[in-house]
Amino acid sequence: MSLIELQQVDLKYQLRRDLKIKDIIFKKKNSSPLLEAGSIHALKNMDITLKDGDRLGVIGHNGAGKSSLLKLIAGIYPPTSGRVVTDGRIACLFELATGFEMEASGWDNIYLRGLMLGETPSSIKEKTKEIAEFSGLGEYLDVPVKYYSSGMFIRLAFSISTAIQPDILLLDEVIAAGDASFLKKAEKRLSALMESVKIMVFVTHSMDSMHDFCNKCIWMEKGRVKMIGEPREISKLYLNYMKQQ
Numbered sequence: 001m002s003l004i005e006l007q008q009v010d011l012k013y014q015l016r017r018d019l020k021i022k023d024i025i026f027k028k029k030n031s032s033p034l035l036e037a038g039s040i041h042a043l044k045n046m047d048i049t050l051k052d053g054d055r056l057g058v059i060g061h062n063g064a065g066k067s068s069l070l071k072l073i074a075g076i077y078p079p080t081s082g083r084v085v086t087d088g089r090i091a092c093l094f095e096l097a098t099g100f101e102m103e104a105s106g107w108d109n110i111y112l113r114g115l116m117l118g119e120t121p122s123s124i125k126e127k128t129k130e131i132a133e134f135s136g137l138g139e140y141l142d143v144p145v146k147y148y149s150s151g152m153f154i155r156l157a158f159s160i161s162t163a164i165q166p167d168i169l170l171l172d173e174v175i176a177a178g179d180a181s182f183l184k185k186a187e188k189r190l191s192a193l194m195e196s197v198k199i200m201v202f203v204t205h206s207m208d209s210m211h212d213f214c215n216k217c218i219w220m221e222k223g224r225v226k227m228i229g230e231p232r233e234i235s236k237l238y239l240n241y242m243k244q245q
């Protein structure tokens with residue numbers, strides 16, 4: 001059984017300020033409460049438990065803490081306090097560039113990234129041909145990825161990340177997967193993955209996508225869970241609230 005459990009979790013980002021002479025001279029004028037405080041409190045007292053079959057949509061205003069929640073579950077950031085427990089193989093479909101070797105070729109990156117995602121050397125070798133074909137990058141796979149266009153890079157990153165069979169899928173809607181033909185192919189592959197995983201956490205601003213793919217929803221506000229419940233119910237309350245702002 002797969003599991004995501006957050007117990008009284010807080011996440012604070014520490015801000016590093018590079019002081020310049022003009023900051024010292026114009027200190028009062030330029031001071032910012034956030035910088036003065038030295039940290040941003042992105043997640044506050046989060047308690048969430050997700051088990052097999054849970055498909056959680058995460059909605060909320062810009063800066064509410066949605067992406068921070070994904071990064072915390074992925075283990076990219078440790079909690080400042082509280083406990084995060086996960087059980088199961090996690091695939092992240094956000095910040096696709098993380099973990100790539102810019103000097104290495106597309107082929108080498110398939111191998112290295114595959115290992116990082118939990119494949120063994122032999123299992124990733126078995127999947128390499130399929131990943132390469134799905135990416136449609138052809139001879140470009142011989143070239144260091146630093147020379148790729150952004151669309152080519154997304155093709156490769158998406159093809160690798162969706163080739164493994166995870167238990168838990170962490171997904172941000174913001175995946176612009178290059179040209180229209182690839183986008184269509186990518187959508188199909190992504191829908192299949194979303195249906196096959198045991199637990200999904202899906203950050204989205206699209207209520208329609210959330211209704212299609214999720215059976216639970218949290219509305220986040222200023223780093224806290226404002227409401228949790230059935231997707232249609234929560235999104236209705238959220239949209240009404242947003243209209244009044």
Ligand SMILES: Nc1ncnc2c1ncn2[C@@H]1O[C@H](COP(=O)(O)OP(=O)(O)OP(=O)(O)O)[C@@H](O)[C@H]1O
Nearest residue numbers: 013014040042060061062063064065066067068069
């Ligand atoms: N790496 C970082 N360093 C410092 N502060 C950060 C960092 N990432 C996010 N924040 C801050 O944490 C808070 C939550 O940001 P987060 O990106 O999680 O919000 P979000 O709900 O995903 O927003 P959006 O819908 O705009 O993508 C914001 O105040 C943001 O400025």
